[in-house]
Amino acid sequence: xxxxxxxxxxxxxxxxxxxxxxxxxxxxxxxxxxxxxxxxxxxxxxxxxxxxxxxxxxxxxxxxxxxxxxxxxxxxxxxxxxxxxxxxxxxxxxxxxxxxxxxxxxxxxxx
Amino acid sequence: xxxxxxxxxxxxxxxxxxxxxxxxxxxxxxxxxxxxxxxxxxxxxxxxxxxxxxxxxxxxxxxxxxxxxxxxxxxxxxxxxxxxxxxxxxxxxxxxxxxxxxxxxxxxxxxxxxxxxxxxxxxxxxxxxxxxxxxxxxxxxxxxxxxxxxxxxxxxxxxxxxxxxxxxxxxxxxxxxxxxxxxxxxxxxxxxxxxxxxxxxxxxxxxxxxxxxxxxxxxxxxxxxxxxxxxxxxxxxxxxxxxxxxxxxxxxxxxxxxxxxxxxxxxxxxxxxxxxxxxxxxxxxxxxxxxxxxxxxxxxxxxxxxxxxxxxxxxxxxxxxxxxxxxxxxxxxxxxxxxxxxxxxxxxxxxxxxxxxxx
Numbered sequence: 211x212x213x214x215x216x217x218x219x220x221x222x223x224x225x226x227x228x229x230x231x232x233x234x235x236x237x238x239x240x241x242x243x244x245x246x247x248x249x250x251x252x253x254x255x256x257x258x259x260x261x262x263x264x265x266x267x268x269x270x271x272x273x274x275x276x277x278x279x280x281x282x283x284x285x286x287x288x289x290x291x292x293x294x295x296x297x298x299x300x301x302x303x304x305x306x307x308x309x310x311x312x313x314x315x316x317x318x319x320x321x
Numbered sequence: 322x323x324x325x326x327x328x329x330x331x332x333x334x335x336x337x338x339x340x341x342x343x344x345x346x347x348x349x350x351x352x353x354x355x356x357x358x359x360x361x362x363x364x365x366x367x368x369x370x371x372x373x374x375x376x377x378x379x380x381x382x383x384x385x386x387x388x389x390x391x392x393x394x395x396x397x398x399x400x401x402x403x404x405x406x407x408x409x410x411x412x413x414x415x416x417x418x419x420x421x422x423x424x425x426x427x428x429x430x431x432x433x434x435x436x437x438x439x440x441x442x443x444x445x446x447x448x449x450x451x452x453x454x455x456x457x458x459x460x461x462x463x464x465x466x467x468x469x470x471x472x473x474x475x476x477x478x479x480x481x482x483x484x485x486x487x488x489x490x491x492x493x494x495x496x497x498x499x500x501x502x503x504x505x506x507x508x509x510x511x512x513x514x515x516x517x518x519x520x521x522x523x524x525x526x527x528x529x530x531x532x533x534x535x536x537x538x539x540x541x542x543x544x545x546x547x548x549x550x551x552x553x554x555x556x557x558x559x560x561x562x563x564x565x566x567x568x569x570x571x572x573x574x575x576x577x578x579x580x581x582x583x584x585x586x587x588x589x590x591x592x593x594x595x596x597x598x599x600x601x602x603x604x605x606x607x608x609x610x611x612x613x614x615x616x617x618x619x620x621x622x623x624x625x626x627x628x629x630x631x632x633x634x635x636x637x638x639x640x641x642x643x644x645x646x647x648x649x650x651x652x653x654x655x656x657x658x659x660x661x662x663x664x665x666x667x668x669x670x671x672x673x674x675x676x677x678x679x680x
Binding site: 216218226228229235239242243245246247249250254257 | 330331334335338339342386387389390393394395398402403404443444446451452456457621622
């Protein structure tokens with residue numbers, strides 16, 4: 211998806227950066243985009259909850275006091291652990307596919 | 322009219338989120354940056370004299386980096402994010418078109434179908450408003466909604482525009498009959514004149530047709546009969562000479578190059594009756610290199626490049642060249658307490674420039 215060209219046809223300027231590494235500027239943009247979406251989603255959930263409560267379908271207190279059955283608890287725990295694991299794995303900086311050797315690929319060139 | 326656009330909760334939530342981030346930036350990040358600057362001065366034993374000196378001292382500071390990033394990107398998200406202003410109002414394009422082209426009392430709006438926009442105006446999307454305030458029919462709605470959160474500390478019940486109106490009438494020192502509001506935009510700065518003073522005839526002048534249409538329809542909704550909105554360049558309005566007691570502008574000077582400001586001041590002098598007053602509300606920093614650093618940074622971050630040359634201009638000389646007598650430059654209190662020493666939040670360097678035409 212691309213941004214639309216400017217109505218004047220003039221080219222856009224290079225990105226403005228504020229950090230020594232421009233990757234941080236872009237990363238922070240992704241973080242704030244996610245944060246804003248998270249807020250919109252939380253707001254939606256809250257309005258959904260309030261609407262359902264007003265309609266008598268649920269009571270907010272039931273959500274706060276929700277106690278899962280053993281099966282439900284196991285599913286919730288597994289979902290949480292999978293999410294955390296995937297998130298925290300990124301901190302290790304490990305590759306997950308076999309890349310080319312760092313000393314090059316000449317040795318595979320057998321004539 | 323603008324309130325006829327349906328409520329859209331995700332839009333409201335998104336805009337409230339970005340505004341809250343901006344409030345943190347205003348009330349907490351800025352004071353922290355100022356504290357770090359003070360500490361750096363003490364640690365280095367230096368006393369910066371210029372904006373460049375300040376940049377050398379705190380430019381590399383991580384808080385400075387975050388401060389700059391947040392200012393630029395909260396504004397970008399406000400306009401162009403997933404629930405940004407431009408995105409949101411484009412969904413109501415048909416409704417907006419219908420509203421803006423509804424019949425108006427004849428005198429209220431004067432547009433020029435052959436109007437040629439100045440190049441400086443169309444070449445930069447000021448405020449990071451995509452396409453600018455002129456190129457898209459929805460631009461007036463986008464701009465008006467955006468203006469509501471530009472300066473987060475402003476309390477709208479103590480309107481900035483009402484304060485300027487009161488200052489203008491006070492500095493005129495005699496009853497006003499005719500006021501020209503240059504760069505009136507969507508009419509916010511004109512409104513206190515024409516709604517609170519039915520005895521005053523007001524002419525609002527702007528380049529932007531989308532803004533002028535919105536201004537005119539808002540005035541029509543209030544059944545105002547003492548206002549006319551005209552599409553014209555503030556430097557060449559086509560209005561009658563010596564016809565106005567007050568010529569005013571709000572946040573216009575910093576959006577034009579110095580050459581245009583000089584022409585606009587000469588035009589203001591021409592428009593004024595003898596004894597009339599020119600009163601411009603804009604941004605100037607003259608006394609504090611840290612505030613200058615902040616201001617010049619804002620200029621770059623928010624696509625408002627003419628703030629810097631305006632700040633460097635000899636404003637008094639420019640007014641005298643245009644024929645004005647006395648010229649005063651005064652700090653402006655945009656809300657109660659804005660100028661108090663303990664007010665440590667970020668704010669624009671609001672300044673009144675008042676010049677009198679000889680009687």
